Amino acid sequence: MTDGDQHVLIIDDEAQIRQFVRAGMELGGYRVSEAANGNDALREITLHPIDLVILDLALPDIDGSELLERIRAWSGVPVIILSVRAGETEKVKLLELGADDYVVKPFFMSELLARAKVVLRRQSERKDGESALRLDRLVIDFASRTVELEGKRLNLTPKEYRLLQVLAQHPGKVITHQNLLKTVWGQAHVNNTQYLRIFVRKLRQKIEADPNRPKVLLTELGVGYRLNDPTARDQNRLE
Amino acid sequence: MSIDRSALPLEGVDDRARSRPADGSLTPALAKKYFDYARIWIRKAMAPGGVTRLVMALVFIVGTDAFLLVMRYFQELPPVALTFLIPVAVAAIRWGTLSAAITAFGGAATLTYFFYSPFYTTGPDSRSRVLGVVVFLIVSLVLGYLVARTRRDAARALKRENEIRDLYTFSQRISSAHTPAGIFEAMQQHLGTLVGRKVLLFDSLGTLEAKSERLGDVGIPKTVTEAVDKTQAAGTVGSKDIVVDGGRGSAWLVRPVSTNTADFGVIAVDLGRRSEVFDDLRARVVALIGDAGLSLERLGLARTISEARTRAETEQFREALIGSVSHELRTPLSSILGASTVLALAPEITGNSRLKKLAALIHQESERLNVEIQNILDASRISSNGLQAKLEWAEPSDFVNAALQRCRNRLASRAVEVTLPEELVLLRIDSVLMERALGQILDNAAKYSSPESAISVRGHNESGHFAISVADQGAGLDANDRALLGQKFFRGNRHSQVTSGLGLGFWIASAFVAANNGTIEAVSEGVNRGMTVTIRLPLSMKESDKD
Numbered sequence: 001m002t003d004g005d006q007h008v009l010i011i012d013d014e015a016q017i018r019q020f021v022r023a024g025m026e027l028g029g030y031r032v033s034e035a036a037n038g039n040d041a042l043r044e045i046t047l048h049p050i051d052l053v054i055l056d057l058a059l060p061d062i063d064g065s066e067l068l069e070r071i072r073a074w075s076g077v078p079v080i081i082l083s084v085r086a087g088e089t090e091k092v093k094l095l096e097l098g099a100d101d102y103v104v105k106p107f108f109m110s111e112l113l114a115r116a117k118v119v120l121r122r123q124s125e126r127k128d129g130e131s132a133l134r135l136d137r138l139v140i141d142f143a144s145r146t147v148e149l150e151g152k153r154l155n156l157t158p159k160e161y162r163l164l165q166v167l168a169q170h171p172g173k174v175i176t177h178q179n180l181l182k183t184v185w186g187q188a189h190v191n192n193t194q195y196l197r198i199f200v201r202k203l204r205q206k207i208e209a210d211p212n213r214p215k216v217l218l219t220e221l222g223v224g225y226r227l228n229d230p231t232a233r234d235q236n237r238l239e
Numbered sequence: 240m241s242i243d244r245s246a247l248p249l250e251g252v253d254d255r256a257r258s259r260p261a262d263g264s265l266t267p268a269l270a271k272k273y274f275d276y277a278r279i280w281i282r283k284a285m286a287p288g289g290v291t292r293l294v295m296a297l298v299f300i301v302g303t304d305a306f307l308l309v310m311r312y313f314q315e316l317p318p319v320a321l322t323f324l325i326p327v328a329v330a331a332i333r334w335g336t337l338s339a340a341i342t343a344f345g346g347a348a349t350l351t352y353f354f355y356s357p358f359y360t361t362g363p364d365s366r367s368r369v370l371g372v373v374v375f376l377i378v379s380l381v382l383g384y385l386v387a388r389t390r391r392d393a394a395r396a397l398k399r400e401n402e403i404r405d406l407y408t409f410s411q412r413i414s415s416a417h418t419p420a421g422i423f424e425a426m427q428q429h430l431g432t433l434v435g436r437k438v439l440l441f442d443s444l445g446t447l448e449a450k451s452e453r454l455g456d457v458g459i460p461k462t463v464t465e466a467v468d469k470t471q472a473a474g475t476v477g478s479k480d481i482v483v484d485g486g487r488g489s490a491w492l493v494r495p496v497s498t499n500t501a502d503f504g505v506i507a508v509d510l511g512r513r514s515e516v517f518d519d520l521r522a523r524v525v526a527l528i529g530d531a532g533l534s535l536e537r538l539g540l541a542r543t544i545s546e547a548r549t550r551a552e553t554e555q556f557r558e559a560l561i562g563s564v565s566h567e568l569r570t571p572l573s574s575i576l577g578a579s580t581v582l583a584l585a586p587e588i589t590g591n592s593r594l595k596k597l598a599a600l601i602h603q604e605s606e607r608l609n610v611e612i613q614n615i616l617d618a619s620r621i622s623s624n625g626l627q628a629k630l631e632w633a634e635p636s637d638f639v640n641a642a643l644q645r646c647r648n649r650l651a652s653r654a655v656e657v658t659l660p661e662e663l664v665l666l667r668i669d670s671v672l673m674e675r676a677l678g679q680i681l682d683n684a685a686k687y688s689s690p691e692s693a694i695s696v697r698g699h700n701e702s703g704h705f706a707i708s709v710a711d712q713g714a715g716l717d718a719n720d721r722a723l724l725g726q727k728f729f730r731g732n733r734h735s736q737v738t739s740g741l742g743l744g745f746w747i748a749s750a751f752v753a754a755n756n757g758t759i760e761a762v763s764e765g766v767n768r769g770m771t772v773t774i775r776l777p778l779s780m781k782e783s784d785k786d
Contacts (some may be wrong), residue, residue: 109583
């Protein structure tokens with residue numbers, strides 16, 4: 001586990017949570033700073049080069065989602081949200097505000113580490129500006145707009161390709177239903193979830209071994225879809 | 240203000256006697272009527288009051304005669320016929336029309352004999368004498384009648400006033416009564432005063448609740464207890480007041496207190512002899528009982544409402560308590576669970592198998608605690624009607640996979656066979672709730688079957704529904720458990736011995752499925768023969784749901 005010397009900022013008002021998250025992140029090879037409230041967090045982010053923010057929504061001074069908005073106003077630093085509020089509407093809202101991922105409390109450290117890894121990898125890839133995405137057996141070439149499964153070129157309709165492309169731009173990140181509908185079908189169809197279901201099904205029939213048990217195009221219930229990042233999959237889950 | 244009960248209504252009969260038909264033809268019915276009047280008159284005359292009336296009328300005549308004769312002894316008197324109107328009027332006021340009439344006739348007779356010249360003779364020897372007597376008779380009879388009528392009206396008014404006052408007192412008492420006992424007491428007392436006889440209340444269990452007001456030592460006639468039993472047995476359906484003969488010439492009214500509910504028991508009232516007043520009295524007693532019955536119902540309703548309110552408040556408090564306790568438990572649990580997962584990653588611990596096991600134990604148990612807390616939170620959300628399904632078009636395979644993923648630890652040791660339809664199925668559901676519901680069912684299936692046994696999950700279309708069934712080969716259900724399954728906190732007897740848990744799972748699953756307009760059904764062939772739980776969700780009509 002060598003993710004280099006990446007710097008993680010933990011923002012949580014509960015010392016116990018900060019304590020074990022710090023221990024866990026340090027085990028994962030990260031450098032860790034802590035902040036107990038929103039103002040300290042803002043200062044920390046401005047003063048130091050932070051690679052990843054782990055943000056608890058319940059803060060004593062600033063509401064977590066507001067803090068997220070303020071950070072997003074000038075920084076693209078990856079943010080993973082910690083929340084006891086598990087509502088799907090809440091998750092959608094946070095993703096729309098620019099959160100990269102969320103973890104619902106109580107959570108497993110392994111899960112947080114996996115998410116952190118995916119988010120950070122995505123960040124570094126974005127910087128690299130790769131023109132193709134390789135996911136297990138699947139290769140998506142953005143330049144030629146082609147998709148290959150085990151070396152065989154897949155015949156996708158323009159909508160299907162567009163859908164896959166939007167998801168592939170942020171591998172591992174949950175893209176909300178609304179976001180997908182808006183990008184692929186347009187603003188007018190933002191509530192036509194059934195379009196999305198039908199095309200996801202078609203796409204799965206083409207790219208998955210068993211469309212009823214997808215391994216690549218995953219469903220995030222009530223929120224959206226994401227492409228499974230193989231780097232996250234080999235992360236040892238606590239089992 | 241005592242009123243001569245027996246005398247009053249009879250004067251009404253007098254009126255009718257006077258207004259006889261003008262043609263005078265004597266039909267058998269008419270003859271019978273007159274015969275009845277005669278009987279009444281005779282009885283009246285023979286009654287203690289009746290004799291007094293006759294005697295007093297005669298005493299009055301004699302007194303007036305004596306007085307006038309004495310006066311005449313001293314001085315020549317002017318025509319004195321008017322003087323005789325005094326005894327007539329007094330007799331009418333005191334004893335009624337009959338007395339007045341007797342006094343009038345007596346007065347006329349003595350008037351002719353003593354005070355019309357020539358004195359001390361009878362017979363129509365002079366025109367003026369005959370005329371005088373006739374005029375006197377007419378005047379005195381009319382006067383007597385009028386005075387008696389006035390007296391009767393006054394007495395009636397007094398009687399009504401008393402009745403109304405009684406009724407008012409009664410209604411005030413029952414409307415201010417806060418307990419059925421208070422209403423019963425008021426009813427019994429009032430009826431007791433009204434009929435002046437026995438009033439008996441039988442509560443809904445058939446035991447005698449109250450003793451009579453008067454004549455308490457007289458036993459209850461057998462016919463009455465029989466009628467009470469019969470009324471109670473009949474319940475409220477078609478129950479009416481019955482009048483039974485209680486022996487010794489008294490009739491009893493037996494009636495349920497309320498005609499709407501059997502809860503208030505049966506009342507038996509001794510109405511006395513079947514006389515002319517009987518029907519009147521009976522109607523009044525029935526009206527009073529009806530009043531009291533309504534009050535009792537009102538009281539019952541009020542109590543039911545207040546009980547419901549108390550229950551609701553208790554429930555609300557309980558839910559709030561559960562909610563806040565669960566939340567407070569969850570905060571430290573987050574730290575425990577998180578820290579345990581950090582321990583499981585630490586090389587110092589992963590390298591030591593004993594410590595690794597301990598870390599895994601902390602992790603497992605805190606995870607279990609977390610699941611139970613989540614269940615309690617879900618249950619309190621369901622109970623407080625905080626459950627709002629967000630229905631969207633969704634694929635059932637999505638929530639089935641999510642549920643299987645969630646239960647992967649529990650299901651790890653088993654062969655889980657999943658069958659889902661090849662074609663796309665779209666349901667209008669809240670996938671998150673459905674995932675939780677199916678998760679509960681899978682969890683139960685895993686809990687109550689041996690770790691090696693297989694579990695099958697099968698989804699298929701079924702006449703207008705999409706059915707997902709989870710079949711295990713576990714403990715199954717017996718008849719008792721089947722009836723109780725689905726209740727909050729239910730756990731089968733055998734279940735509690737096998738494994739721990741609060742017994743909320745199936746109940747939560749049912750509520751979640753219901754929120755998705757679905758149904759849930761548990762079928763078991765019997766104990767240790769496994770169980771199949773089937774969730775059915777409506778396959779929405781394309782027309783109705785397309786917007």
